[in-house]
Amino acid sequence: MDDIVVIGAGQAGASMVARLRKDGFAGRLTLIGEEPVPPYQRPPLSKGYLLGEMALERLFLRPESFYADENIVLRSGQRVDAIDRVAKTVRVDGETIAYDQLALTTGSVPRRLPASIGGDLAGVHVVRTLSDVDAMAPDVTEGARALIVGGGYIGLEAAAVAARLGAEVVLVEAAGRILQRVAAPETSEFFRSLHRGHGVDIREGVGLDRLIGKDGRVSGAVLSDGRELPADFVVVGIGIEPATALAQAAGLDIDNGIAVDVLCRTSDPAIWAAGDCCSFPYRDGRLRLESVPNAIDQAECVAGNMLGAGVAYVPKPWFWSDQYDVKLQIAGLNTGYDRIVTRRGESGAVSFWYFRGDDLLAVDAMNDPRAYMVGKRLIEAGRSADAAVIADGSADLKALLRP
Structure with missing residues (x-):
């Protein structure tokens, strides 16, 4: 029976190992994640969890006991250093683990502001992981002056939570309107009115020139129009990038993510990929979907194909966002x-x-x-x-x- 290793313990990785066991895979199954906690839901992090309405344990996709009960080796808080495709091994914290089939569910990483414009100052946050939100939580208080950089769904959700917690919120979007890349002007107008009705100062067509720091901590910002704003904390929501560094170092094909075929197999027949990290054939091109439903559906498709199903992945795109x-x-x-x-x-x-x-x-x-x-x-x-x-x-x- 094959040894299967899954790298990336987010929604896709957790869904894949659960489906493999459900579909009868009885071999050795290992799930490796960099974060020191079991796989958890990301969408509630910046909403229910930050608002204090959801306890940590409710974030977990499965009880920690599930992995032991299903004989899944969960290696939390461990980083894969390299993939050796010839030897069919991965190196984890100096240890070598063999695989017959390997799946990459490495997800995505948030774009950050460069240090040259103050991106490394204390009080500058991104919203991606549990530790990101835990670090941000003490700053999001009543009366705090918040600057949100980016008017996509991440930025708007962060603005909504900050406003609900009593912060004074300014949101800047360099494009002509919020949600310009992903939605029609009608949807932009709906959410612009919604946020302004909750006291959020939305400024469109205005970018960030640089952040101002005092004693190593952000204290303000200079916008592209020359105006200065005070800021007690900053949330950066300017998009995400597929996490492809490990795959690229291993020599796998990359094309807006780890390139996979219709079965979600990479350029190496023993390696598969699913979720935010990969792009797949769609109509006349390639598509990469950043969503929880896609991560689940694609991961479960890969699980079946690892066991010989031979089913092409057909996406059924759907998304959601909660604001106020x-x-x-x-x-x-x-x-x-x-x-x-x-x-x-x-x-x-x-x-x-x-x-x-x-x-x-x-x-x-x-x-x-x-x-x-x-x-x-x-x-x-x-x-x-x-x-x-x-x-x-x-x-x-x-x-x-x-x-």
């Missing part, structure tokens, strides 16, 4: 849209439907789970929808699902 009392649910990918159809429902529910011609591509639904559910089912079935029905807030959306 608004739950945003997104289905599909909006790349290439040329028009938006707006639907307004009861109690402030609203959804924006992305079309290219007559083809439905994606839906952004704010506090509108029915619109999200209907849109998701249509998109996954490859069906479009009648724009007139969508725009009529009194029409029954479920009628769109009928044959």
Whole structure:
């Protein structure tokens, strides 16, 4: 029976080892993670956990006892130094572990501000790991002056939590509008109004020139328009990069992440990859999805293919974001849209439907789970929808699902 080693103990790695055992793999199974805790959920870190509404143990994807019960060797707090593809071994803290099949679920790393503009000052935070949020928590207090750099979903979620905890929040986005890379102007406007209604000062088309420090700690910022702001702490939300250093050092093909084929196998037939770290064939190009659902689905597909299933990975993209009392649910990918159809429902529910011609591509639904559910089912079935029905807030959306 094969020895399988999985490097990366996030959502993808945890999902993969659980599925391998569920599907009957009885060989030696090792999961290696750099963080000194069992695999945990990341999305609640900057929301429920930072707000004090979720205890540490509730973050864990499985009880720590699960891994021992399933005979999974969980090596937490350990870093893989190198992969030897010829010998089929990995080196972990000076120890060598053999594998027959290897999976890389190394995830992603946050982009940071360079030290030359103050990125290494105390009080400058990113939001990715448990230790990141634990380090940030003492700074997020009532009356503290917060600067959020970046108007994507990470920055907006951080702004929402900081505002809820009583901080004075300024958010700067260098692009012309928040969410410019990922959403339509209508969605940007919705969240701009939401945040301003909660006292957040959103400044678009304005970047960060540099941070100002005093005694090694951030004390302010100079913006690209020359204005200066005081800041007691800074949250940097300017995107993430796939964690490919280990794969690249091992000579695997890299293309916006670790390049895999339709089965999620890398350029080495004994090595697989799943989650944020890898890109896979999609339509006429390659796609890398940064989402929990993709990490789970792709990891479970890899588990099956390691055991010989031979099933091509077909993504079903969906995402979510929680800000204040608004739950945003997104289905599909909006790349290439040329028009938006707006639907307004009861109690402030609203959804924006992305079309290219007559083809439905994606839906952004704010506090509108029915619109999200209907849109998701249509998109996954490859069906479009009648724009007139969508725009009529009194029409029954479920009628769109009928044959």
